[in-house]
Amino acid sequence: MHISKGKDVDLQRSxxxxxxxxxxxHTHIDDAxxxxxxxxxxxxxxxxxxxxxxxxxxxxxxxVEGRGIVATEAHEHVVEPGDVIVIPPEEKHWHGGTETTxxxxxxxxxxxxxxxxxxxxxxxxx
Numbered sequence: 001m002h003i004s005k006g007k008d009v010d011l012q013r014s015x016x017x018x019x020x021x022x023x024x025x026h027t028h029i030d031d032a033x034x035x036x037x038x039x040x041x042x043x044x045x046x047x048x049x050x051x052x053x054x055x056x057x058x059x060x061x062x063x064v065e066g067r068g069i070v071a072t073e074a075h076e077h078v079v080e081p082g083d084v085i086v087i088p089p090e091e092k093h094w095h096g097g098t099e100t101t102x103x104x105x106x107x108x109x110x111x112x113x114x115x116x117x118x119x120x121x122x123x124x125x126x
Contacts, residue, residue, distance in 0.1 A: 004033075047098075054114070063105045
């Protein structure tokens with residue numbers, strides 16, 4: 001068993017190529033502590049977001065703070081604390097803060113491939 005304590009969260013600015021703007025994250029479960037499961041706390045500053053991307057696995061997001069957007073090519077969805085999202089494998093999507101609000105979520109992933117695509121050009125919802 002592995003326990004990652006919330007009181008020990010140490011958000012660090014991320015420079016991963018999937019993120020644009022100011023994004024911070026803390027890894028709770030990685031490949032050293034979980035066989036297939038990956039859990040990260042990700043906090044997006046206003047205007048911070050992912051690029052468009054896909055995963056080879058099903059992804060879960062649990063919104064824990066702020067107000068943000070989870071989008072597919074067809075829809076932008078405003079999300080708030082308590083909202084839970086399931087993104088099917090290979091669905092092109094992005095998520096992050098709005099232009100004026102921050103948002104934090106837990107991402108629940110599996111081992112697999114993430115394909116980073118183009119940056120988000122225009123956000124319709126705020």
